[in-house]
Amino acid sequence: MADFDKALAVGRPANIQRLFPNSKALIVSGKVIDRAMLAKGNALALAANGRNYFVIRGVLKAAQRANAAVIIEIAKSEGGQKSYCAVNYWNMARIVDALCNELGITVPVAIHADHYGIKNDKDLAAAKVEVPTMFEAGITSIAIDASHLPDDENLLANLAINPFIPAWAGLETEVGEIKGNQGLSTVEEAKFLIQGLNANGIFPDWIALNNGTTHGLEASDAGIQVGLTADIHKALAPYKVSGAQHGTSGNSSERLREIATKTRTTKANVATALQMISWGLEVNDYGNAQLDASGNFIKVKGEGVTEELWAEMVAHAESKGWKKGDYKNLNLPFENKLLAQPEAIRERMAKRVEDFAYKMITEVFNSKDTAPLAVEAILKASSADVGPKGSQIEDPAHWTESQIRERAKSLAGDKGPAGNFDD
Template structure:
C-alpha cells in the first residue's frame, strides 16, 4: 500500500472521537464497520478480534496484522476489565500508542466486547456509561443482553442504541455461550435482527451460541458450522455478519470452514493469545497443555522462567486454577514490563507468530487492509452507513407486540447459571 493512499485514508477514515483523543496520531483507528465490510468484500474471510488482555498481546497482534497486510480488531470485554490492566477506557490509548511506536499502518478497530446487561435494571447504567467509552476512542461495541429473554434482549438493544454513534461498529448477541447447551436458532436470530431493522438499526455482527465455549475449547465438539450457516442464511435480508466467540482451541479446519461457509467476519481469540504470550506449551490449535496440575511452560519462551514460577506460586496461594489464570494479567503486567527487552520481545513475538498464522492460513484475512482503505476512500468518510436500510414496519414492532411475539418463540436456552463473558 502506497504511503499516499495511507495518508488519504488517515485524513478521512478516523472517527471524530479518535481525532479528538489522538490529534497528532498516525494510527488508522477506524469504525468496526470498515473491518466487517473489508472481510465481506474479500469473501470467505474473517479477521481476528484479539482480546488485548495485556500490552504484549496487543503488540503481537498488531505486528502480525501488519505482516499479513490485514485489517483487524483489538478488543477487551467488560468483564475482562476487572482482571486485566487493559480496560474499556484505556484500550484505545494503548492501541494508538503501539501503532505509532511500531509504525502500524493497517486499519484497526477498537472494540468494547460483551458490554453485558444481565437484567433490565442494567439498561439505565449502560445508557449512562456507554458514551464514556466512545469518549476515550472506542470505535465499536458489542451489546450483550443475551442473558435476558428474547423480548428484553431486543428491547434493551433498542433502548441503548441512542448511546452508540451511528458510525460505530455494532454487535449484538443471542444465546449465552454455553457450549452444546442452549444452541441458538435461526428463529431467535431473525426475531432480533428483524425487530432491530424495524427501529432503523442494523447490527454489523451477531454472536451466537453455536456450540463453542469461552476459554480453551477442550470438549472436541466446538463450533457447529452447519448451524451457523443456517442462521446466517436466515439473516441475509438484514445484512448482519457473524461474530465467532470462543475461537481459542478450535480445530483449524473447523475455523476455515466457518470463514468459507458462513457469513462470519469477526473471530474472537483471547485465552490462546494469553497462554502463548506467557510461553505456555500449546498444541496447533492453541489448547494449553498440562503438566500434572499446572500448565506446561516452555523453558526460554514467553515470560522469564523465574517469573513464571512466581506466577504459579501466586496462583496456587490464591487457589487460581485453569481458566482463572487470566486473573494474573492485572497482578503481573507491571512485572512483565520490568523484564529485559529481549524477554518482552519474545512474549510479543510468540503472539505475533500465532496470530499471523491464523490470519494468513486459517482466517483468509491476508491483504484485506487495502480493501479497507478503498472502502474509506470510496465513502470519503469514517462513516460507511448502514449495510441495510430500514424496511420492516415499526408499527408491527411495538413493545407490546415484541413481547407477544417473543412469547411464541419456543427454544431451548440451556441450563441457568452465571456464564462467563
C-alpha cells in the first residue's frame, strides 16, 4: 500500500488529477499498462470495451481479484458522437473513477479511446477539435485508426493529429482495416507506417493489424494468423512497438495464448463476448454467443438480465429487423432499463463478467500480478509520463510529405473489399 500511495501521488496524469482531485483510483496512462505487460513477459492486458456499466464493474472486480493492470476502453462507433452505447468517450473515466472508489480498486487502470476512426479530411478536421475534449474528460490513451485510408494518407493523418495528443498518453496506431482474412496487413505496410512516425519523433506504444480476425460475432474459427503477426512484430523490433490484438471474441483460448507467447502483443481487446455475458447469454470458449436450432441466442435461465427483460430486448431487435450481429445496438436504448433492475440482478450481471474476465486474465492472457509491475514503472519514472520505449532511427529528411506519397506507391498490399467494417 505504501507503493500504491506513492504511485497515486505521482502516477495520475494531469487531466485525471484535475477531474478527480480527491480520488483514490489509480487511473494511469496506457503506456504504464504496456510496460507492465513487457515486464512480466508474454502477457496481454485485458482491454475491455465497456459497452455497459456492468461490463466495466465486472472487469474492474476481476482485475482487482487477479492483481492485474487493466484497460477500460470504448471505440468511436460504440461511444463517439454517433454511438450505440450509453458509455462514451466523455463519461467513461467518470464511471471508472466512481467504481474504483466504491469498490476499493487499487490496480492501475488506463482509459482508452479505441478505434478513433479518421476516414477523410472532414474526420481529420473534426478530430482536431474532438480529441482534446476527450482528454479533458479523462481519456489517458488513444488509438488513431486511419487504416481505412491508403497507406500514405494513413501515415499523414497520424502525423496531423499527433500534436493534439498529450505526449504522456498511451498511443496506438493501426495498419490494415480489420476485415477478417481479406486485406491482411503486410510487413512492408507496417514498416512504412512505423518508420514514417519514427522519423517524425512519434513512438507508438502499440500497432494494431488486420491479422485475420474480425469484430463482433465470428462466423468461423479461422481467426488470428499468429505467424503473420509474429513476422510483422519481428520486423518492427528495432522500433520497440508492441502489438494490440483486436477482435479476440471468436478466437479460441489456445490461439490467444499463442498470441501472448509467440508475438510482441501486450494488449487484447475484448468487446462482444463481455456484452453477451453480461446479458446472460450462453457463450463458448471462443467468446461467441451460442445459437439454438432455430438460430436464436440461448439465454441462460437465472443468469444476466431477467428472462422478461431479455424477451423485451429480443422483441425490440426483431421490430427493427436486426440480425444477430446488430444486437450490439440494444446497448443504448436499454442501458437505463438494465440499471433499473433489482440489485440482485445487477450484481449477477457484473459477477458473470467478473468470472469470465478473471479466467481470461489468469488462464489465457497471463497478466495476473501485473499491477505491481505497473506501479513499479510509475515509481521508476517518478511521473505519470513513463516516456517512450523507442528512439528516433529514421532520418526525417527522407520522410517529407512528397517522399511519403512517393514511397507509398511501391506498397502493393491488397486492401480487401470495400465496405463498413467498423465495430
